[in-house]
Amino acid sequence: MHRTAAPKMSSKSGAFVFLFPSCAEHTMATPLEDVGKQVWRGALLLADYILSQRDLFEGRTVLELGAGTGLASIVAATMAQTVYCTDVGADLLAMCQRNIALNSHLAAAGGTVKVKELDWLKDELCTDPEVPFSWSEEDISDLYAHTTVLLAAEVFYDDDLTDALFKTLSRLAHRFRNACTAILSVEKRLNFTLRHLDVTCEAYDHFRASLEALERLAGGPLRFMVEPVEASFPQRLLYERIQQLELWKIVAEPAT
Numbered sequence: 001m002h003r004t005a006a007p008k009m010s011s012k013s014g015a016f017v018f019l020f021p022s023c024a025e026h027t028m029a030t031p032l033e034d035v036g037k038q039v040w041r042g043a044l045l046l047a048d049y050i051l052s053q054r055d056l057f058e059g060r061t062v063l064e065l066g067a068g069t070g071l072a073s074i075v076a077a078t079m080a081q082t083v084y085c086t087d088v089g090a091d092l093l094a095m096c097q098r099n100i101a102l103n104s105h106l107a108a109a110g111g112t113v114k115v116k117e118l119d120w121l122k123d124e125l126c127t128d129p130e131v132p133f134s135w136s137e138e139d140i141s142d143l144y145a146h147t148t149v150l151l152a153a154e155v156f157y158d159d160d161l162t163d164a165l166f167k168t169l170s171r172l173a174h175r176f177r178n179a180c181t182a183i184l185s186v187e188k189r190l191n192f193t194l195r196h197l198d199v200t201c202e203a204y205d206h207f208r209a210s211l212e213a214l215e216r217l218a219g220g221p222l223r224f225m226v227e228p229v230e231a232s233f234p235q236r237l238l239y240e241r242i243q244q245l246e247l248w249k250i251v252a253e254p255a256t
């Protein structure tokens, strides 16, 4: 995966300036188990998209999956009412919480970001008060009653995790009271594999197959509509917007 250059963001009006790494914590290279501790390029593309979609975010309840450093959640919080910023691991979530505190001045008036553990490999949200970043019953009720937007950046690098994430996305969409829109970013990474003796993009292919499977699901209370999002929205953060960087939109709404 490609790590990012130092991202910078500023509002057009000059009302705020946001220098991400200088006022937020992240690391510049990470072993696989710590991949959430750096900002990935797909998070920057997603952040740019969020900034271009005021109607989708203003006053809304948003859930981010696999948030890592929390960049996309912080940007969503400049417009949203409540952002549930989720990932796994107390250490990573604590880092994310510090980043959110450092950038709390950017949040919309009355808006909040809540850092919570949400593990795609578990069917239920943890409500044990002894566990750091667990959920209160009120938060769970609020999440299910009000969420209309779901975000995930750069979380499609391992097929088993991709399966778990799609299962989580579908389960949550079925529990939400409202229709919801999920925005996913992915980078199509090409690797040479000895197995194929060729260059392939297996993780990306598995992601695309999962999108197609979701769209084909039939007979349930929801239908899922999938479409690519053209990256023609303005670029306000510093990163290379390469062709392999993609955004996908999934709309989950009642089948009838």
Ligand SMILES: C[S@@+](CC[C@H](N)C(=O)[O-])C[C@H]1O[C@@H](n2cnc3c(N)ncnc32)[C@H](O)[C@@H]1O
Binding pocket: 001, 035, 036, 037, 038, 039, 040, 041, 042, 043, 065, 066, 067, 068, 069, 086, 087, 088, 092, 118, 119, 120, 121, 152, 153, 154, 155, 161, 164
């Ligand atoms: C490549 S990082 C992307 C982080 C961030 N979204 C970004 O783009 O900068 C993948 C993220 O998925 C998270 N993740 C991996 N397995 C997970 C699981 N089972 N449940 C929830 N999050 C998980 C990791 O902790 C990490 O933060």
